[in-house]
Amino acid sequence: MSMWQSNRHWLLCFLIAALALLIPHPTSAQQPSPTYQSRAEQLLHILSAPGGEDDYFSPIFLDAVPVDRWRAIAADLRAQHGRPVALGAISQTSDTAGQVEIRYERATVGFSLVVAPQTPNRVVGLHIVGAKTAQDSFDRVMTDIAALPGSSAFAIAKLTDAGPQLLHAHRADAQMATGSSFKLYILAELVRATQAHQRRWSDVIPLGPKSFSGRLMHWPDRAPMTLHSLATAMIAESDNSASDTLLRALGREQVDAMLATAGHADARKALPLLSTAEAFALKMPANAALRQRYAQGSLADRRALLRDSAPRLTASMVDVGSVAETPTAIDSIEWFASPADMIALLDWLRVRGGEALPIMAVNPGIAPADAKRWRYLGYKGGSEPGVMAMNLLAQAQDGSWYALSGSWNNPAARVEESRFVALMTRAMNLAADR
Structure with missing residues (x-):
């Protein structure tokens, strides 16, 4: 996240x-x-x-x-x-x-x-x-990904009318902590709602609830914002206040349903999708007992816990410094998906994305010089101590489409973001040269 x-x-x-x-x-x-x-x-x-x-x-x-x-x-x-x-x-x-x-x-x-x-x-x-x-290859990239300390998973696929066709993979079906990658599911539900004429991108709603990280946490409470502006902040800047606002406005159960719609293979493990403030709060040392109940509960139990404990699960109840330095509960309080799940979601957005595609392209996730190898490049990643994930949707110069998803988890130590970005960039550049 x-x-x-x-x-x-x-x-x-x-x-x-x-x-x-x-x-x-x-x-x-x-x-x-x-x-x-x-x-x-x-x-x-x-x-x-x-x-x-x-x-x-x-x-x-x-x-x-x-x-x-x-x-x-x-x-x-x-x-x-x-x-x-x-x-x-x-x-x-x-x-x-x-x-x-x-x-x-x-x-x-x-x-x-x-x-x-x-x-x-x-x-x-x-x-x-x-x-x-020099002399790079997908075999070398796969070897380097597999050698990362902790656990890693990766897949790159060509996207076709018949569905994603995996080209290279390492544990493509492994359910991984993916951090803010979950915000793509919120974006997908917004796409569905607008195309069903239930929402409009220009609809204005008040900002709130606030959450940590991002410029909107400093904006006036209940500032009027369009759904499009919130979605752009959520994806391009990974703004947590924007994502929590959209999750509430669209409805958690509606966003949860998008996991199955977009092809998540193990949605039960990932549900319900936590807001960022809830995840912060559950990771707090003072909430260890609540966190254990959540991790061991059924989906219905989890939904009830979030509802009944809502006053304890707000940003105002969080001391960020207590959970910001070392990995905390990344195996239980997280947003889980496999690389294959994220590729299915990226393909869903490719086909139905509409306004979502330019939003995803605001921040391409890799260096501008590497991004220019592609006709289109959309991105959303996520990170926290012990977690790094990157998801890229790309159109090659010849018009063909590709999706890449990779995650690196280490419950024992922070991960090296630049090391992981380098691996994903190498994979993207190799795909661009196909």
Whole structure:
């Protein structure tokens, strides 16, 4: 669930990509100048280890991407691709701009690099334009996914008129904790309700109840919002107040029914779908007995518990710090689905999604350069301590459709988000190259 989640990998990539606005359109390549060559060579060192950023980047760059954020970006690249080992090709396309390749242990990453014309010629623009993993394959990706500590599951399928056709899988039917991935079921129920003329995307409802994580928790209580705006915040930003508002407005039992409609193979394990505030509250140490009753109860018992204990299961009753650092009850208080379940849901949305598809594409989940390999890319993931999940719906340049779903659970330790993002990105890029 993205309660404690920030889509940090997406945010960091976006911040670098935003600096493309500073980059002039390239003309023809030219021999790198000594100044440009020097800054290209220094990029290798800046990417390798912290230090020297104030001398390398201009103030305008560091205003957009402060040093600590840059260091997180560089660390994410090392987590994905290994250690930077050599400078590759340099192509200068104007007096100040060009492209630089950095060879990592497992990939070659291309950067657009812009150097200020004034002395001391600091870097004013830098963004990733692409990455190519050396000699990669789905077999290697599957091996790396299976080697993750804890448990993992993964599937990628081609979506056809006859249904999803699995291409590669690792424990595709395993029921996994998937965090905020459950918000796709809320989106699907909203799609169903609008197409049945029970709701309109433009309908206005009051915001509430509030939940932790996301900008809407700071908005005025009962602020009027359209269903479309709430859905966009829920999917693109994983805003928990938006998701809890929609879950209440659409009706929990109606959203629960969507699991079976969209092809969930073990809906009983996943039901009832908890609001994010309820999940927070049940994970609280003070609610250990209530949590045990919930985990051991029948579906009817669980529904009754949520109803009868509602005053104890609100955001106002939660101390987030008590559950935000270590995995807590991820085997019982969660949103469960297998990769095959999530692929079935993505295919349902592909066929019937309508307005939902542009909403899912606001945040594509992977780096912009990798996302551009696809004609369309929609995404929803989820994370919390011990849980990471990613679900992507993609249309290739030739018009064919694919869906990918992966989950990583570890009840003993936090998972490395950047490591998992790298694996899912590799799988998506291999699919794009099919």
